[in-house]
Every structure is written in C-alpha cells, then in structure tokens.
Amino acid sequence: MPDAAYDLVIVGAGPAGLSGAIYAARAGLRAVVLDRGVAGGTVMLTPMMDNYLGVGSVKGMALAKEMKAHASRYAEIREGVNVSDVSLCDDIFSVTTDSGSLQAKALLIATGGRHRTLGIPGEERLAGRGVSYCATCDGFLFKGKSVVVVGGGSTALTEAAYLVRLGIDVTLVHRRAEMRAERSLQDDYRSLNGKLALNSVVEEILGEKRVEGVRLRRLDTGRAEVLKCDGAFISIGYEPSNELAKRLGLELNPDGTIKTDRAQRTSMHYVYAAGDITGGVMQAITGAAAGAVAALSAYEDLAKPYWRRAIK
Amino acid sequence: MPDAAYDLVIVGAGPAGLSGAIYAARAGLRAVVLDRGVAGGTVMLTPMMDNYLGVGSVKGMALAKEMKAHASRYAEIREGVNVSDVSLCDDIFSVTTDSGSLQAKALLIATGGRHRTLGIPGEERLAGRGVSYCATCDGFLFKGKSVVVVGGGSTALTEAAYLVRLGIDVTLVHRRAEMRAERSLQDDYRSLNGKLALNSVVEEILGEKRVEGVRLRRLDTGRAEVLKCDGAFISIGYEPSNELAKRLGLELNPDGTIKTDRAQRTSMHYVYAAGDITGGVMQAITGAAAGAVAALSAYEDLAKPYWRRAIK
Numbered sequence: 202m203p204d205a206a207y208d209l210v211i212v213g214a215g216p217a218g219l220s221g222a223i224y225a226a227r228a229g230l231r232a233v234v235l236d237r238g239v240a241g242g243t244v245m246l247t248p249m250m251d252n253y254l255g256v257g258s259v260k261g262m263a264l265a266k267e268m269k270a271h272a273s274r275y276a277e278i279r280e281g282v283n284v285s286d287v288s289l290c291d292d293i294f295s296v297t298t299d300s301g302s303l304q305a306k307a308l309l310i311a312t313g314g315r316h317r318t319l320g321i322p323g324e325e326r327l328a329g330r331g332v333s334y335c336a337t338c339d340g341f342l343f344k345g346k347s348v349v350v351v352g353g354g355s356t357a358l359t360e361a362a363y364l365v366r367l368g369i370d371v372t373l374v375h376r377r378a379e380m381r382a383e384r385s386l387q388d389d390y391r392s393l394n395g396k397l398a399l400n401s402v403v404e405e406i407l408g409e410k411r412v413e414g415v416r417l418r419r420l421d422t423g424r425a426e427v428l429k430c431d432g433a434f435i436s437i438g439y440e441p442s443n444e445l446a447k448r449l450g451l452e453l454n455p456d457g458t459i460k461t462d463r464a465q466r467t468s469m470h471y472v473y474a475a476g477d478i479t480g481g482v483m484q485a486i487t488g489a490a491a492g493a494v495a496a497l498s499a500y501e502d503l504a505k506p507y508w509r510r511a512i513k
Numbered sequence: 514m515p516d517a518a519y520d521l522v523i524v525g526a527g528p529a530g531l532s533g534a535i536y537a538a539r540a541g542l543r544a545v546v547l548d549r550g551v552a553g554g555t556v557m558l559t560p561m562m563d564n565y566l567g568v569g570s571v572k573g574m575a576l577a578k579e580m581k582a583h584a585s586r587y588a589e590i591r592e593g594v595n596v597s598d599v600s601l602c603d604d605i606f607s608v609t610t611d612s613g614s615l616q617a618k619a620l621l622i623a624t625g626g627r628h629r630t631l632g633i634p635g636e637e638r639l640a641g642r643g644v645s646y647c648a649t650c651d652g653f654l655f656k657g658k659s660v661v662v663v664g665g666g667s668t669a670l671t672e673a674a675y676l677v678r679l680g681i682d683v684t685l686v687h688r689r690a691e692m693r694a695e696r697s698l699q700d701d702y703r704s705l706n707g708k709l710a711l712n713s714v715v716e717e718i719l720g721e722k723r724v725e726g727v728r729l730r731r732l733d734t735g736r737a738e739v740l741k742c743d744g745a746f747i748s749i750g751y752e753p754s755n756e757l758a759k760r761l762g763l764e765l766n767p768d769g770t771i772k773t774d775r776a777q778r779t780s781m782h783y784v785y786a787a788g789d790i791t792g793g794v795m796q797a798i799t800g801a802a803a804g805a806v807a808a809l810s811a812y813e814d815l816a817k818p819y820w821r822r823a824i825k
Binding site for chain 1: 528531532535536538539540541563564565566567568569576579580582583584586649652653674675678679680697701775793794796798799801802803804805806809812816817
C-alpha cells in the first residue's frame with residue numbers, strides 16, 4: 202500500500218469521531234478529526250446530559266468540551282473544516298476540504314445528521330427548554346407532565362407511546378386525517394388512550410423561558426386554539442448527513458443511514474462508519490462505543506491488508 | 514402477561530449493567546441490578562482509565578464509583594448478591610439469590626467474565642503495575658518500552674502484534690514448541706520481527722513497585738534466566754461467566770460468550786445480554802453502550818409483547 206500522511210481521517214467530531222480518535226491513536230494509527238462545525242456533535246446541542254454513564258448530570262456543552270479535550274490528547278481535531286469531496290486512488294483516500302486536501306489509508310465517517318425542524322416561531326428559541334427531538338433522551342424529564350408530539354410516521358408513534366408509558370399526558374398532532382405509521386403502532390398508541398389531534402398543525406410554540414403551550418390550527422375548520430403543555434417533541438424525520446457516503450457509493454439503509462456490520466465496516470474496504478449516521482438508537486454512549494469499534498477495525502484491517510475481509 | 518415485581522432484573526453491575534439500569538428506568542421500567550461483588554466490573558480493577566470518552570484520565574476505582582452513583586439515581590443496585598438460579602414460569606423469570614428470590618418480566622445478563630491468570634508469584638501483586646490482561650486497554654502505556662506476552666493462541670498473537678506495532682519491544686513466551694494461533698497471525702508477528710521464547714514458561718514476575726522483569730524457564734533444557742522488561746501481558750484465555758446463560762439454555766458463541774443480535778437480544782425472548790459476556794472488544798465504553806441498547810430492546814419488547822420478534 203502506498204504511503205499516506207494519515208492512517209485514518211475521521212470526518213465528524215461528535216462522540217463517535219472523538220472516541221474513534223482515542224482508540225485509533227492508542228492503537229498507533231496516525232489519525233485526524235475534521236468537523237465542519239465545532240466538536241461535540243449533538244452533545245453540544247443538548248442542554249443537560251443525564252444518561253451518559255459515569256458523568257452523572259452535566260451540561261451538554263460541558264461534556265462536549267471534556268470529550269474534545271480528551272480526544273485532543275490523542276489526535277488533532279480541526280474544527281470549521283468542511284469536507285467537500287473524497288476520492289480513492291491507488292488505495293489512498295484523498296479528502297478534499299475548504300483548506301486543502303489530506304491523504305489517508307482509511308476513512309471513518311461519523312458525520313451524524315440532523316432532526317428535521319418545523320421552522321415555526323418559538324421552536325429554535327425553546328429548543329432544549331421543552332422542545333425536544335428525542336423521546337429516549339428527554340422523555341424522562343416530563344414524567345407527570347403534558348406534551349405534544351408532532352408527526353405521523355412510525356417514529357412519531359413509537360415516541361408518543363414511549364412518552365405515554367412514562368406517565369406523560371401526550372397529544373399527538375398530525376397534519377393529515379391518517380397517519381403513515383404502521384398499523385400496529387397506531388393500535389398500540391390508541392390502546393394506551395393516547396390523545397390525537399389529526400388534521401392539525403402546530404403553528405407556534407409558546408412560552409417565555411420554557412414551553413408553556415402550543416398554538417394548534419385545525420386544517421379542516423381553520424380554527425386555532427392554544428393547547429397548554431410542558432413540552433413539544435418534534436418527530437418529523439431525521440436527515441443523515443450522508444453526502445460523503447453517497448459520493449463513495451456506500452451501501453445505505455432505506456432511511457439513508459450508512460449500512461455497517463457489527464465491526465462498523467461499510468460496504469467499501471477501509472471505510473468505516475459510526476454514530477448517528479449509521480442509525481440505531483442514536484445516543485452519545487452508543488456513538489462513542491461504535492467509534493471505538495470502528496477505529497479498532499481500521500487498525501486490524503490496516504495491520505493485515507492481505508487478509509480477505511468477509512463478504513457482507 | 515402476569516404481573517411481576519420488576520420489569521427487568523439486571524445481573525452484573527459493570528458498565529453494561531449500570532448503563533442498562535439508567536436506560537431502563539428512563540424508559541419507565543422497574544429495574545434492579547444485582548452483583549455478586551461490588552459495582553463497577555472490570556473498571557474497578559483498572560488502575561487508570563484513559564479511553565472512556567469524556568472522563569479523561571481517571572482512576573478506575575473513581576470512575577466505577579461515579580458509574581455506580583449515576584445508576585443509583587435510577588435503580589436499586591444490590592451488591593454482594595449471588596444469583597444461583599434462574600427459571601421461567603408463565604412468562605415470569607424467577608431469579609434465585611442467596612437472600613431470596615425476585616420476579617421479573619425480563620432479564621439482562623451482564624455478568625462479564627475474567628481473564629485466566631497464570632497463578633505465579635508477582636502476578637497478583639503487580640496487576641495494574643505492569644501486569645496486564647488487555648493490550649487494547651494498556652498497550653499505549655508501554656510505547657518505547659519492552660514487554661513479554663504470555664500465550665500461544667490467536668488472541669496472544671494478535672495482542673503481541675498490536676504491541677509491536679505500537680513500537681514496543683515484545684517477547685512472546687509460549688510453553689510449547691508450536692503455537693495454536695492461526696497461521697496468518699503467526700506469519701504477521703514474525704514479519705514484524707517480534708521475538709519468540711518457545712518451550713518456555715514465566716515462573717515469576719519480578720519487580721518492587723512495578724514490573725522490572727520476569728523469570729523465564731526453558732522447559733527443554735530446564736535452564737532459568739531473568740528477562741528484564743517493563744510489562745507482562747497475560748493472554749491465556751478469557752472465561753465468560755456464563756453459568757446463568759447455560760441454565761437458561763441460551764445460544765452461545767464457540768468461545769462461551771452469549772450470542773446476541775445487534776439489539777442485544779439473545780436466543781430467548783425477554784432475555785438480553787450486554788458487555789464482556791457477549792465478547793467483542795470488551796471495553797467499558799462498548800459495554801455501557803450495549804447495556805443501553807439492551808434496556809431499550811427490553812422496553813420495546815415489553816411494551817409490545819404481542820409483536821412477533823424476528824427469528825434469529
């Protein structure tokens with residue numbers, strides 16, 4: 202294999218990318234982490250992190266800072282670097298960024314993605330203050346309170362049922378008369394006596410410092426009303442940042458996330474993926490673990506390039 | 514489904530069990546964690562943890578304490594409780610312990626295991642002071658130094674090659690003239706010019722406060738010599754604590770670890786496994802992630818027991 206400046210270029214400095222950097226460097230790989238924004242990924246956007254084992258209850262921004270500091274002891278982390286292209290020539294990946302290109306023997310894609318937003322007044326201002334995009338992450342905070350869930354797909358119904366089971370008063374708001382979610386999920390939600398507001402949209406999220414309610418509009422009658430609630434879970438889809446994966450022609454899952462095996466290998470040799478970009482439960486702890494596994498797989502493959510990898 | 518005192522009994526309070534407790538409770542499950550020893554699992558035995566993203570460099574005992582405190586906010590953790598039997602009757606698991614029995618709808622097995630020890634003088638005393646059982650965990654500390662690796666199987670050869678690639682002077686010590694490791698691993702190690710001491714055993718690990726050398730005996734000549742080194746990696750096998758898995762008749766991997774799917778489901782409905790007992794890279798971060806995933810799978814299955822689970 203020809204020489205390259207890096208053994209592993211990691212794209213994305215969320216938990217997956219940062220943990221991957223630690224494990225890569227500790228395995229002797231020359232690694233670098235690139236992020237188009239700042240390090241920390243979704244953790245940066247999380248007001249309080251309560252479910253990352255071992256850190257207790259901590260502000261997301263503080264944990265992101267710790268994660269970055271930790272990984273920085275092992276590898277260079279370049280923030281504000283946008284990767285515009287990746288190509289493969291003679292077994293070397295060339296990673297094109299706004300500020301020049303890098304060569305590497307292997308690539309770890311940990312680019313995450315973003316939850317779709319409604320784009321309505323109050324949504325951004327109250328994000329993390331009652332507005333949430335993840336029931337698994339934040340549902341616990343609303344025990345005994347009331348929330349709306351916006352969406353009509355399977356994820357929305359799953360999240361709504363999760364919240365009802367936690368003892369939360371849930372109203373599911375969906376713009377159409379019918380939901381897209383699979384039938385069994387709808388039945389499950391109805392059997393829990395979860396409330397429904399069909400033919401309705403949330404036009405505004407209300408509240409000073411925290412969510413206090415939403416303004417609902419019925420699309421059939423045109424009538425608007427204010428529904429008091431303590432939280433609004435927006436569940437209208439997730440957009441994986443899979444541009445690089447597409448450029449490389451990696452095999453994707455139906456939802457646009459990258460398909461990997463359990464060792465985080467993708468359909469292309471020497472390309473690994475970890476974290477939210479691969480789907481699953483999309484938690485910081487699972488991203489960190491997958492990044493570690495990906496780095497160890499990269500080490501293993503680079504150490505023994507003559508080994509044939511199992512056909513997936 | 515009949516009622517049970519708990520939704521989920523978690524056996525083992527290492528990272529997998531503790532993280533599972535957090536996610537289970539946050540999903541509204543009534544969970545309890547049982548451990549025959551103290552909470553923390555292998556983390557408790559690790560002098561310094563450097564690779565658990567977000568906590569920097571911390572004593573294993575301190576991190577274990579944090580993990581326990583964190584999980585204790587969500588579920589009861591009972592230490593010093595030995596589980597002697599598990600049975601299933603009318604869809605309820607009955608977990609027998611030294612101090613009574615517990616009933617639960619689901620079971621998370623996170624019992625880990627232990628690395629086989631040589632049982633020679635100096636080994637226990639210098640554990641964590643140069644004596645290690647995991648190259649991925651501790652190899653980095655020995656960069657530029659010299660170590661022996663004891664063992665002749667595939668894991669020993671893999672670890673020895675890993676250490677050589679880190680720039681460590683490695684001598685592999687094996688009691689027989691031939692190694693059991695697969696041929697390609699032996700070739701790889703030889704191609705790296707790794708040293709071999711065949712027909713040899715380590716009789717004692719030497720050193721005051723840290724490993725300073727080992728006493729080697731050649732079995733063919735009977736001659737003993739002292740080999741100076743800074744570390745001794747013991748790689749003679751891992752014994753998964755799979756007694757409960759066997760009682761339940763769970764499907765195991767060839768190495769005795771529990772077979773799971775990616776959602777940490779075992780071959781038996783409502784039984785999950787996570788952490789070192791499932792094999793893989795056996796790191797604290799991967800155990801914590803798997804515990805979280807297992808708990809979310811338990812939530813999902815208990816919420817929808819009428820769903821048919823995919824046949825594995």
